[in-house]
Amino acid sequence: MAAAATARIRAAVVGTGGIVTGSHLPALRDHADRVDLVAAVDVAADRLDAFRAAAAEGGTFAVTGYSDVAAMLEAERPDLVLIGTPPSLHREQTVAALKAGAWVLCEKPLCLTLAEYDEIAAAEREAGGPYASVVFQHRYGSGAVHARELLAEGALGQPLVAHCQTTWHRDTAYYAVPWRGRWETEGGGPSMGHGIHQMDLLLHLLGDWTEIRGMAGRLIHEVESEDVSTALVRFANGAMATVVNSVLSPDEVSRIRIDCADATVELTHLYGHRNDDWVYTPAPHLRDEPARQQRWRTPAADLPSSHGAQLTGLLDAIRDGVRPPAAARTPAAPSSSSPRSTRRPSPGSPCARARSCPGTRTTTPCTATTPLGRRRQRPPPPRRAEAAMTQHITVTHTHGTRISVASGGVELMAYVYRPDPEAFEARKPYAHPLRTLAGNPVSGYRPSDHRWHKGLQMTSSHLSGQNFWGGNSYLGPEQGYQHVEERVGSMRHDGFEEFAVADDRLRFVENLTWVANPSVQHSGGQEWAREVRTIELHSVEPEEGTWALDWSIRLTNIRGEALHFGSPTTAGREMAGYTGLNWRGPRDFTGGDVIGPDGRGGEGEKGASDLMGTPAAEAPWVAFTGEHDGVDGHSTLLFAHAPENLDNTESIHASHWFVRSEPIPSVAPSWAFFEEFELPPGESFGYRYRVVVADGAWDRARAEGYLKNHGW
Structure with missing residues (x-):
């Protein structure tokens, strides 16, 4: 109906x-x-x-x-x-x-x-x-619609030979998600979960296949299903094709090629195609017939393949009230081109025996670079009417190591989730470098005064006697800061729960585990907390000279006893309540100006001192402006709390600002500045922040105007 x-x-x-x-x-x-x-x-x-x-x-x-x-x-x-x-x-x-x-x-x-x-x-x-x-x-992109019409009407000649390729890379962290790689919960490997899109498009273009000869294996990943498969297929129209599906391939690509009697049509993309991704090459006997080739040109209207x-x-x-084109078919007998061909092999079958063979193992790390932003994975979300026009981004994911985001030829951010090797620096992910749209750096990395300061990172300086900040630990007024290696914990990257890229937006959800130092008596190497971290880079606005980063944390106590969150101030050092999300600026930002709402702040360290320890409920945002060496110009970082952080009924503890301009440039929306708070076993808490990176020196009106026009 x-x-x-x-x-x-x-x-x-x-x-x-x-x-x-x-x-x-x-x-x-x-x-x-x-x-x-x-x-x-x-x-x-x-x-x-x-x-x-x-x-x-x-x-x-x-x-x-x-x-x-x-x-x-x-x-x-x-x-x-x-x-x-x-x-x-x-x-x-x-x-x-x-x-x-x-x-x-x-x-x-x-x-x-x-x-x-x-x-x-x-x-x-x-x-x-x-x-x-x-x-x-992929059926619905205008390039695919056009290619199907040409094949159906015979404009390219008889289809003869085809190739269907989905060769991607998925690392160990990807399979840490419990349902992945298991027959009972995922149903298969890249044939079912990755290459299925290219295979569907091939079938959509050429019709049903009538004969299949396949081979699958598990070569690297410790999973139940295959991690590579190949097949030779024959179509009802007589054409033959090869099909390759892999999650082991450093050079990631999705490709369909169909050789016809009069032309070759080839599609090369990654996660989504546009008209320009389709290429038509005439056979030698038609290269001097431009009129024939004119028909092959993709339509002027460019509709990307998308949801x-x-x-x-x-x-x-x-x-x-009609059946949609991509609806499941209900033939009297199973069709090899429909989901009815998807079978789970029985344990004693030859396929199951092949599945259990580990194949050739490799100990060489496999790294892949994926320019997701160049191939549009999905349409961008609609822009707010009051916001400036946004600019496209390019995301490069070096699997197992880092994520880089660029726009307009400038790398805006690198998020490094394989941390540096020095344990005393509290190994954990960090965002560095951070740059403005003009290319000016606005983050510091391993400065000589604090080697554990690395751009923008989540920390906890005092957590039940452990130091997830890095470096020397503050042991109270009598002992001060001491080099105590067994106090320094780490944050382990466990994998990405979600990873989504649009034209002008990156969003990923990362799972991490907070681990106590292996030297801690009775609990060495014990897992203390599970974190779900969500990071979203968005609102790249060239006219405004700005881009924004939203960073949220959801932390759950898995230790079995209460966790106590504090800071050096809760341990006895005055006005040193640094903990939580922390930014370290570049050296040339030393002495920068710091402002907040309602006339707070001012020039240099005086402005920072005026805001130090200020409740977030009174100052929901802080802006730090520095002047660059080597170029004539300033840059501003705007740090803001999400509304729920300021709500006593939603946040676990009141936040206060830790702000320094001298001797180092640093800002932290501290969650335990003056008082400790306790997280009982099994309980969770969350905070959400926004960091706006801007070219130029901002005043209060500019900061407040931006926040007003860019809601949460």
Whole structure:
């Protein structure tokens, strides 16, 4: 049945992780005139709350949160349900939505076995109208639409030979997510979870294949499923193709090549394609026939492959009450080009025996550089009307080491999550260098006075007798600072829970573990806390000369006894309450000016002293301006608390500003300046901050105007 033509389609999302927040939500925003997002389901309350807040930005959607799919379906009765949960949940959630009368758009794979597929097909038949679609967004880019038309009409000649390649790189941290790499929860390796998009596009272009000969193996990763697969296939039209899927490849690429009698068409991209990614090469006998080649040119309108492009077609299908193009098919017998061909091998099968063979092992670190920003992974979120135009970014992820973000030819930030080797510096991730859009550096790294100061980093100077700040530990007024190596802890990078790149925005969610020093008596090397860190770089605005970084922390005590958070001031040193998120400026920022709201602050160390220890509730922001050596110019960093940090009912402890201009430039929104606070076992706390990096010297009006126009 079709949804009412006069009303917006009521939609709900199940799962609010990276793929839903980074891909589905922007797509829904772009179609807000046709669809209303009314509900979201997630078992993680914090993640759900963050998603609801993001959906409400600009007044776009008012989303009701649920922890249970059945309760949401009963209360909301949505027309459309978008599913972005781990694969093992897809069948159950898809069937429930269909039985409730809702259409479904589910992330791949739709299901894990033929039996699960049959359940979905039966639910479709019983529903009598709603259909379940799979996210195969590469079909919907204008370049793919054009290529399919050319192949269908024979403009390129008879298809003869093809190649389908998805060779990506996923490191050990990627598989630290519990459901990945397991047959029962993910259903397969790169064939099911990565290369499926390119294979779907190949099938979309050439039709069904009729013969498959494959080989798969597990060469590096300690997982159940394969980490590489290859196949030879024959299509119904006679064409033959090779298919390669890998998560072991340092040089990452997604590619489809089809050699026809009159031309070769080739697509090269990574996570999404545009018109320029499609290349047509004429056969020798047509190179002197420009009129024939004119037909091959991609259309002037450039629609990138994206969730938004697919959503347009799905909404049209719901309006018309017809099966969407990417809906699951229900043939009388299994079709090798549909999800019904997805089988989980039985334990005694030859495939299962091959799966258990570890193959050739390697001890060489595998590093990959991925220019995600050059290939548009998804449409950017809509820009606020009052904000300046934003500029595209390029993200380079050197897997296992660092993430670099550049714009306009300038590296704005590098986030290093494989920390430096010196244990006494409290090994932990950090952001350095930080640069303005003009290319001026605004962070310091391992200065001679404090080798453990590294750009922008999360710290804890006093934590139950341990030092997660680095360097010498303050032991009280009588002993002062002492070199005590066994007091220095570390923060271990465990992996990325989410990693989303848009044209002008990077967002990733990192999992970390805070580990006590191995020398600590009775608890050496003990894991004390789990951190979920979310970092988002956004609002790159050349006209304003600014970009912004949001940094949030959610920390949970896993020690088994209370954790006590303090600072040197809580240990007896006056006005030295540094802890929490900390910025160290470059040496030429020494003596810089510091201002806050309501006339606070001023020039040099006098301004810093005026703000030192000021409650964040009285000064939600602080701006630090420094003058550069070598160039004529100033830069400003604006540090701001999120509203919930200032709410005594939401934050675990009141924050105060630690600010110095001399002898070193440093700012920290300290969470334990004057008093310790306790985190009981199993309990969590969270804070969220924004750092704005700007060219030029800012005054209060400029700082307050920026914060007013750039909401949370």
